[in-house]
Amino acid sequence: MELGQMVWFDIGIGYPIPGEIVHSSGKSMQIRSSVDGKIHKIRDSSGVKVRHDAVEDGIDDMIQLRDLHEGSLLMNLKQRYEKSQIYTYTGSILVAVNPYKMFDIYGIEMVKQYEGQLIGHLPPHLFAIGSGAYARMSKNNENQVVVISGESGAGKTESTKLIMQYLAAVNKSANNTVTEQ
Numbered sequence: 810m811e812l813g814q815m816v817w818f819d820i821g822i823g824y825p826i827p828g829e830i831v832h833s834s835g836k837s838m839q840i841r842s843s844v845d846g847k848i849h850k851i852r853d854s855s856g857v858k859v860r861h862d863a864v865e866d867g868i869d870d871m872i873q874l875r876d877l878h879e880g881s882l883l884m885n886l887k888q889r890y891e892k893s894q895i896y897t898y899t900g901s902i903l904v905a906v907n908p909y910k911m912f913d914i915y916g917i918e919m920v921k922q923y924e925g926q927l928i929g930h931l932p933p934h935l936f937a938i939g940s941g942a943y944a945r946m947s948k949n950n951e952n953q954v955v956v957i958s959g960e961s962g963a964g965k966t967e968s969t970k971l972i973m974q975y976l977a978a979v980n981k982s983a984n985n986t987v988t989e990q
């Protein structure tokens with residue numbers, strides 16, 4: 810591998826981290842971590858792997874990642890989070906990173922944008938999950954379930970409220986009591 814090559818390498822934390830080769834001689838290498846800029850000396854480079862998805866902004870559906878491991882998922886979420894993109898798909902699953910501050914992305918304009926849209930047509934958003942469930946319920950006349958899971962403080966309650974807000978806003982039935990309920 811040549812100098813400047815973007816790679817995944819192991820520093821013994823359980824998953825590989827991304828970096829750039831800055832020095833190489835025989836089997837040993839120096840790699841600058843893309844996480845914190847620190848230089849790591851690697852004695853045996855046999856575990857160093859080429860990084861294919863070195864795009865600055867990350868990818869909005871992680872199914873498209875070419876390097877798939879815990880390190881690549883975390884890096885992708887981190888890159889998006891740093892650009893205030895708190896939502897990312899993995900296929901039809903939405904991954905949310907709690908920003909602990911309210912972004913202006915849940916208003917009526919956003920509801921209108923996502924209403925009737927299939928998952929994947931617009932950038933990842935909680936409302937796309939609401940829209941998909943609502944569309945399948947109306948079309949197939951079947952109850953739908955949205956599973957929201959995460960550790961304590963991850964944002965499950967907040968996400969539930971936001972999805973309910975979306976469903977209340979798009980429900981056109983005459984006796985719409987979703988908000989009251």
Ligand SMILES: Nc1ncnc2c1ncn2[C@@H]1O[C@H](COP(=O)(O)OP(=O)(O)OP(=O)(O)O)[C@@H](O)[C@H]1O
Nearest residue numbers: 907908909910911960961962963964965966967968
């Ligand atoms: N989408 C969001 N935007 C902004 N802030 C959020 C969002 N989701 C969560 N938060 C913030 O994080 C805090 C914790 O979220 P929440 O109560 O939903 O977590 P939880 O997963 O339900 O936790 P627990 O399992 O402990 O009940 C909220 O009080 C809120 O301040």
